Amino acid sequence: MVLLQIAEPGVNPAGPSERKLALGIDLGTTNSLVAHVDGGSVSVLADDEGLACLPSVVHFGAEAVLVGKPAEALAVSSPRDTIASSKRYLGRDAAEFAGSKYPELQEDPLAFVTSRGSVTPVEVAAEILQTLRRRAEQTLTRRVEGAVITVPAYFDDSQRLATRQAAELSGLNVLRLLNEPTAAAVAYGLDSREEGVVAVYDLGGGTFDISILRLERGVFEVLATGGDTSLGGDDFDERIVALVCEERELSDLDHSQARRLLQLAREAKEGLTEADEVTLYLDSVAADTAPVVVSRQQFNSLCEDLILRSLEACRRCLADAGVAEVDQVVLVGGSTRMPVIAQAVGDLFARQPLDTIDPDQVVAMGAARQADLLVGNRDAEDLLLLDVIPLSLGVETYGGLVERIVPRNTTIPVARAQEFTTARDGQTGLVVHVVQGERERVVDCRSLARFELGGIPPMVAGAARIEVTFQVDADGLLEVTAREATTNATAHVVVRPAFGLADEDIAAMLRASYEHAGDDMRARQLAEALVEAEQLIAGIETALAKDGDLLDGDEREYLNAAVARLVAASEGSDIEQLREAVDATGQASETLAARRMDRSIKTALGGVSIDILAGESPS
Amino acid sequence: MPVVADGRPGVSRDYFDLFQLQPNFDLDLDELAARFRSLQRTFHPDRFASQGAGEKRAAAQLSADINAGYRILKDPVARAGFMLERLGCDLKALEREPVDGAFLMRQMELRDAVQAAPRDAPARAALLAQVQGLEDLAIAALRAGFQTNDLAAAGVAWVQLLYIGKLKTEVAASSEPA
Numbered sequence: 200m201v202l203l204q205i206a207e208p209g210v211n212p213a214g215p216s217e218r219k220l221a222l223g224i225d226l227g228t229t230n231s232l233v234a235h236v237d238g239g240s241v242s243v244l245a246d247d248e249g250l251a252c253l254p255s256v257v258h259f260g261a262e263a264v265l266v267g268k269p270a271e272a273l274a275v276s277s278p279r280d281t282i283a284s285s286k287r288y289l290g291r292d293a294a295e296f297a298g299s300k301y302p303e304l305q306e307d308p309l310a311f312v313t314s315r316g317s318v319t320p321v322e323v324a325a326e327i328l329q330t331l332r333r334r335a336e337q338t339l340t341r342r343v344e345g346a347v348i349t350v351p352a353y354f355d356d357s358q359r360l361a362t363r364q365a366a367e368l369s370g371l372n373v374l375r376l377l378n379e380p381t382a383a384a385v386a387y388g389l390d391s392r393e394e395g396v397v398a399v400y401d402l403g404g405g406t407f408d409i410s411i412l413r414l415e416r417g418v419f420e421v422l423a424t425g426g427d428t429s430l431g432g433d434d435f436d437e438r439i440v441a442l443v444c445e446e447r448e449l450s451d452l453d454h455s456q457a458r459r460l461l462q463l464a465r466e467a468k469e470g471l472t473e474a475d476e477v478t479l480y481l482d483s484v485a486a487d488t489a490p491v492v493v494s495r496q497q498f499n500s501l502c503e504d505l506i507l508r509s510l511e512a513c514r515r516c517l518a519d520a521g522v523a524e525v526d527q528v529v530l531v532g533g534s535t536r537m538p539v540i541a542q543a544v545g546d547l548f549a550r551q552p553l554d555t556i557d558p559d560q561v562v563a564m565g566a567a568r569q570a571d572l573l574v575g576n577r578d579a580e581d582l583l584l585l586d587v588i589p590l591s592l593g594v595e596t597y598g599g600l601v602e603r604i605v606p607r608n609t610t611i612p613v614a615r616a617q618e619f620t621t622a623r624d625g626q627t628g629l630v631v632h633v634v635q636g637e638r639e640r641v642v643d644c645r646s647l648a649r650f651e652l653g654g655i656p657p658m659v660a661g662a663a664r665i666e667v668t669f670q671v672d673a674d675g676l677l678e679v680t681a682r683e684a685t686t687n688a689t690a691h692v693v694v695r696p697a698f699g700l701a702d703e704d705i706a707a708m709l710r711a712s713y714e715h716a717g718d719d720m721r722a723r724q725l726a727e728a729l730v731e732a733e734q735l736i737a738g739i740e741t742a743l744a745k746d747g748d749l750l751d752g753d754e755r756e757y758l759n760a761a762v763a764r765l766v767a768a769s770e771g772s773d774i775e776q777l778r779e780a781v782d783a784t785g786q787a788s789e790t791l792a793a794r795r796m797d798r799s800i801k802t803a804l805g806g807v808s809i810d811i812l813a814g815e816s817p818s
Numbered sequence: 819m820p821v822v823a824d825g826r827p828g829v830s831r832d833y834f835d836l837f838q839l840q841p842n843f844d845l846d847l848d849e850l851a852a853r854f855r856s857l858q859r860t861f862h863p864d865r866f867a868s869q870g871a872g873e874k875r876a877a878a879q880l881s882a883d884i885n886a887g888y889r890i891l892k893d894p895v896a897r898a899g900f901m902l903e904r905l906g907c908d909l910k911a912l913e914r915e916p917v918d919g920a921f922l923m924r925q926m927e928l929r930d931a932v933q934a935a936p937r938d939a940p941a942r943a944a945l946l947a948q949v950q951g952l953e954d955l956a957i958a959a960l961r962a963g964f965q966t967n968d969l970a971a972a973g974v975a976w977v978q979l980l981y982i983g984k985l986k987t988e989v990a991a992s993s994e995p996a
Contacts, residue, residue, distance in 0.1 A: 345868075374867050573867040583859045597821050610889070612863060614882040619820035629820050665820060672878055673863045735870045785871025793876035796861055803860040804838045804853055 219344040221374065221574035222335055223382070223566025226324060226348055226362065228286040228431065229404025229533075231255050232560060233331040234567035235339070236576070241386070241564045244331075244338050252559060253334075256283045257326045259313035266330040278454045279303060280313045284405055284433070288320040290354075290361030308704075322708070324365035332371055345372040347570035349562050351401075352378040352408045352424035353589050355635050356647050356677050363674070368708055374573040376674040378586060379403075380410035381421060382565030383531045385584070386556055395526030396422070398517075400544050400552070401562075402509065402534040405431035409513045411520035420585045422520035423608050425512045430505065432468075432534035438501045439464035443479060443491050452484070460484045471495045472536050499539045506543050513547055519608060528552040533559045586611055592669055592677060595632035595641045597622050604669045607637065611675060616668040625657040629665060631681050631690070652681040654688035721774065728777045732769045735781060736762055739788050742795060749794040761787035833887030833900065841901060843964040847892060854888040895979045898960050902973060912973045917981070924952065925981055932989050946989060953982045 223234045223241075230252040234243045243251045250268070258270035258281045265273065274281045282302055293306035303312040310317035332343055348371075350362050359376055366373045377385075380399035387397075394414050401408040408426040440460055444450065452460065463479050470477040475495050481488040517523075528544060530552045535541060545552050556564065569584065571577060587610055593603040596619070604617045621629065629652045636644030655663050664684040671677050682689045739762055743755075750758065761784040768780035834841040837853045859865075861884060863877040890896040903909055928949060935941045956978045963972025 375864065573864055575868045583855070583862055584864065585858060585862075594820065602822050610885045612878045612882045613885055614879065615886075617822070619822055622821045631820065661821070667820070670878075670882070673881070738870060782871060786875070788870060788872030789875045790872075792870075792872040793879065796876055796880050799860070800836065800857070801838060803856055 218576050219574045220335070220339060220341045221344050221567070221570035221576070222332070222346040222371075223563050223568065223570045224328065224331055224346050224348045224371075225379070225382070225560075225563035225566060226286065226327065226350075226365075227255055227403055227562075228284050228406060229255055229433075230559065231327050231331060232563035233335055234560070234563040235335065236567050236571035241567050243560050243563055244335055246334055253327065253330060254283075255286065255327055256281060257285070257323050258282075259311075259315040259318050261314040264315070264326060266326050275455045275458045278458065280315075282311050282313070282318070282323050285311070285320045285323040287405055287429075289324060289365070290320075290358035321361050321365045321368065324362065325368035328366055328369035328371055332369060343371065344574050345374040345570065347375045347377050347382075347566040347573065348373060349377050349379045349382045349566050351403075351406045351426065351428065352380055352410050352421075353406070353426045353428050354675075355590055355645055356592075356675065357645070359675050363676070373674075374570055376676075377566055377569055377584070378408075378410065378421070378424065378589075379562045380408050380424070380529075380531065381412065381584060381586060382562045382569065383529050384410075384412050384414070384565065385568055386561045386565035387527075387529055387553060396520075396522050396524075397527040397529060398513070398525040398548055399529045399531060400509075400513065400535065401426075401531035402540060403431050403532040404433055404534070405429075407431060407509050407512065409509070409516045411516055411522060411525065420610070421587045421608075422522065423516050424587065424589050425516035425519065427508065427512055430508060432532070434505055435468055435498075435502050435534065435537070436461055436464040438505070439467055439479075439493060439498065442493065442497075442501060443481065446491050447481065447485075447488050449481075449485055449488070456484050467493055468498070468537070471498050472538060495538075502539070506540065510543060510547050513544075524548070525550065529561070530554045530558050531561055586673065586675065588613070588671055588675055590635045590645075591637055592633070592635050592647075592671070593644075594619075594667060595634060599641045600639060601634055601636070601641055601644055604667065605671060609671075611671045612673050614668060614670045616666050619665045619667055620661045621655065621658065621663045621665075622660055624660050626660065626663070627655045627657055628653045629655065629681070631667060631679065633677070633679055647677065648679070650679070650681075650690055652683065652688060652690040654686060655683050656686055658685075725772060725774050725777070728774055728781065729769060732765055732777060732781050732784075735784055735788075736765060739784070739791070742788070742791055746791070746795050746798065749798065750791055754790060758787050758791060831883050831887070832904065833883075833891055834904075836883060836887050837891065839891075841904065843894075843898060843901060843961050845891060845897070850888070850891055854884065857884045894957060894960070895976065895983060898964075898972065898976045898979070901964065902969065902976060905969060907969060907973060912977055913980070915973075915977065917977060918974070921978055921981075925985065928952070929985060929988065932985070942989075949982065949985055949989060953979065953986075956982060 220235060225232045232243055232251055232253065234241055245251045246253065246267075253267045254271045256267065256270040256274060258265040258273045258277070260273070260277065260280050270281055271283075274283060279302070288296070288309060291309065293304050293309040296304060304310070305312050305317045308319055310319045311323070328348070332346075335343055346366065348362060348366055350359055354362070362376060363373055380401050383399050383401065384397055397412045397414060399408070399410045399412065406426065406428050407430040408424065410424045411422045413420045413422055443460065443464070449460075460481070463481070463484065467477045467479050471493070477493055479491045479493065481490060525548050528548045528550045530541060530544065535544075535554070535558050541552055541554070587608045588605060589607060591603050591607045592605040593601045596602045602617065605613055605615045619629070630649060631652060632641070632649045633647045634641055634644040635647050638644050652665065655665070666682050666684060668680045668682070669677060670680070680689065739758065743758075747755065765780040765784045768777045771777070837850065837857070839845065839850070839853070858881060861877055861880045863874055863881055866873040866877045890900050899909055902912070928945065931945055932942075935945060956975045959975035960972050960979065963969065963975055
């Protein structure tokens with residue numbers, strides 16, 4: 200109810216006739232999917248051939264860029280130009296993949312070497328996202344307002360940021376990055392209105408996530424997340440490959456042979472979901488090689504340690520969440536179709552796992568529901584997603600140790616500060632090195648960013664007071680500010696991954712795509728920016744009319760001046776200038792927005808006393 | 819590289835006011851949770867996803883304050899620390915004050931006993947019960963201190979609870995399978 204008082208007219212909620220198109224996208228290691236909400240039910244969008252899964256494979260050939268099945272078909276004949284499982288490389292450092300033969304990597308920033316030059320993992324992801332966006336636009340013949348994109352719960356700041364950059368590059372407006380297991384819980388939670396503690400076991404092609412969530416009165420609270428970024432269905436395929444190579448003494452397979460054998464192994468694994476044994480015919484891999492029979496029991500014991508690894512992570516996550524047992528278990532990811540997995544997970548949690556929604560589609564479907572809500576198609580009284588940061592954030596201190604500022608599993612958004620001081624007499628600058636991870640020593644953690652705070656007046660060691668503030672937004676993305684108290688010297692960074700792309704790189708790629716797109720695109724963008732400006736101005740005018748008393752004379756003048764500049768910019772046709780004015784005016788309205796929210800706190804809680812605390816006197 | 823200072827940045831907001839609750843040590847945790855959810859349901863940045871940058875930033879800040887307030891108010895030790903600070907106590911100075919000798923002895927005995935006790939032994943359960951007893955006593959002293967407005971007594975109990983918290987962490991760590 201209170202939300203409606205704050206919401207600006209003309210922004211939301213939309214009437215039924217003007218429902219906005221919002222997408223839920225599961226950007227997977229092996230397959231990617233797109234879903235949307237249509238008249239209250241969620242549907243996954245298929246391609247022309249009726250296939251929902253888009254293989255996350257992109258071919259960067261000399262002639263063309265191909266995405267999905269056509270790219271997959273070229274994987275064997277031109278492995279160098281065909282990039283699969285690129286999600287494993289998103290936001291990471293080339294050094295982490297030392298020794299890998301394919302794909303061929305270039306360092307700093309990490310990029311794949313192809314016939315079209317070097318291609319970063321962000322660009323690969325952008326191609327996949329763009330393909331899904333076009334699929335939605337062509338199927339539904341409407342403009343896409345925004346998208347919720349899912350990421351593994353374990354993704355660190357760099358990986359989340361790389362995902363967001365890929366979306367920007369593909370022309371999608373990111374409404375929210377959502378943890379994959381959380382999205383799955385949204386899909387089930389909304390459909391069945393469950394309350395209680397839920398474990399989401401997500402074994403995808405390349406990553407494993409486990410999340411413990413608490414659902415209560417429409418609030419999804421993530422109690423803890425854990426997992427393993429390098430455990431997935433692919434590892435199970437590898438076990439069959441290893442078995443076959445050993446039994447038939449196959450060694451020195453070339454890349455094409457290895458790919459064919461891997462494909463056979465995957466088919467065998469899938470076959471074992473129904474059959475008790477399968478036969479691998481190896482003629483296409485190596486001539487005169489006898490077939491290999493694999494029984495389900497044999498496969499299960501081959502993979503036992505992989506399953507145990509996932510169960511161990513489940514136990515740790517339960518301990519982190521501080522719960523002894525769960526009420527529901529949700530299975531996500533195609534790999535959970537393996538009967539041995541469902542069995543082991545059911546045994547561990549002593550619950551029959553939920554599997555009524557297709558485990559390959561459940562994440563995209565949950566994301567679509569959340570996207571529909573965020574874009575304002577529904578009055579969202581019934582749902583709020585509270586999320587946590589998956590890994591602790593801290594800074595390096597003297598001696599190469601980590602001082603933790605935001606511990607893992609802290610509910611976001613969060614703002615947390617810690618005071619530091621100088622180590623030497625007369626020290627005038629300070630390097631703030633931001634790291635993420637659970638280990639004590641900096642070298643064992645992930646380096647996120649490094650920046651310098653200068654202008655500290657010379658003092659004796661230990662006298663300076665430097666406050667370092669970490670702010671993590673609802674997407675899990677970090678901003679760090681350092682401030683010296685006596686001088687107010689301030690340094691501020693929006694953390695950009697040490698191993699990713701700089702903002703300038705993204706801007707340059709975007710410019711290139713605009714130029715490529717031509718006049719139509721520019722006209723569309725100008726029109727969009729104008730609508731945004733109009734909505735912003737209307738919103739501020741309404742807010743001022745209603746709550747103008749919350750600003751003093753100077754503050755009001757400052758805001759009015761920003762609005763006047765925006766009105767002037769709207770009359771021109773310079774997109775860059777208009778965008779800047781929209782941003783500046785938005786920032787200028789923050790004080791008013793914050794005070795209006797403070798004013799409505801009582802109203803927000805008034806509802807609690809009546810609805811939930813019936814009979815108790817309001818304090 | 820920076821050095822961790824012994825200070826802590828001051829609290830910027832009165833969380834009791836934010837949650838519209840009387841500043842009492844005894845809180846109904848169900849009511850607190852209900853208020854937390856109501857506030858987040860109204861002010862979480864997701865509710866402002868299609869609005870201007872000003873609203874988004876203001877919501878992110880308020881939502882972070884609501885999270886911080888909930889984290890502090892739901893935990894008795896953090897809540898007591900916040901109440902003391904709110905009433906003008908210097909927590910840093912409190913932490914530096916000498917601790918009662920008898921309490922310290924008891925504390926050290928228990929710590930040694932924990933380290934000596936074998937894993938999963940019934941002896942460990944008995945030790946845990948003793949630590950719990952120590953905690954209950956300190957919480958009772960804290961409650962009495964706030965009720966009678968004896969901030970000095972509440973401060974002493976609060977510092978004791980910090981020690982007990984560390985002890986509990988050690989017990990938990992030593993109980994985990996190797």
